[in-house]
Amino acid sequence: MRETLGFEEMEMWFRAAVGGCVSIHVASPSGSVAFLDGPIDSVMGFESTRSHGLLVDGADGAWTLTLDETDFVSATLNTIPDSRTMKQLMIKMRDHWVVIDPGRRDRPQAGSIA
Numbered sequence: 001m002r003e004t005l006g007f008e009e010m011e012m013w014f015r016a017a018v019g020g021c022v023s024i025h026v027a028s029p030s031g032s033v034a035f036l037d038g039p040i041d042s043v044m045g046f047e048s049t050r051s052h053g054l055l056v057d058g059a060d061g062a063w064t065l066t067l068d069e070t071d072f073v074s075a076t077l078n079t080i081p082d083s084r085t086m087k088q089l090m091i092k093m094r095d096h097w098v099v100i101d102p103g104r105r106d107r108p109q110a111g112s113i114a
Helices: 007-016
Strands: 002-005 021-028 031-047 052-058 063-068 072-079 087-093 097-102
Touching: 002 007, 007 031, 007 052, 007 072, 007 087, 021 063, 031 063, 063 087
Parallel strands: none
Antiparallel strands: 002 072, 021 031, 021 097, 031 052, 052 063, 072 087, 087 097
16 A cells, blocks of 8 residues: 655654654665664754755664755655555655665564564
8 A cells, every 4th residue: 555645744654653663775866875773763843044844863863864845755655565554654855765664673573473
């Protein structure tokens, strides 16, 4: 199942995910830019004279994901194959992609019941 999200809906998704563990892959047309793992610590808006958007902090301050709304193109929430409840968030920005999967702590262990 695939659900399209606007920027405000994506912000609500991030706010609901605070405390949850995620794995983030940032890629540009020329290749991978970053891999980030850990729990989402906080989500807050930012605004400057030239832009506005979201700052997503994670892993006890180890990383910050900056999502500028002026560069936002689209976001989709996709059900992960072989899972009824786990979702992947794919964000298309003007010059890169951000893919967010459930982190290891949120994934069922082998042999456990989801």
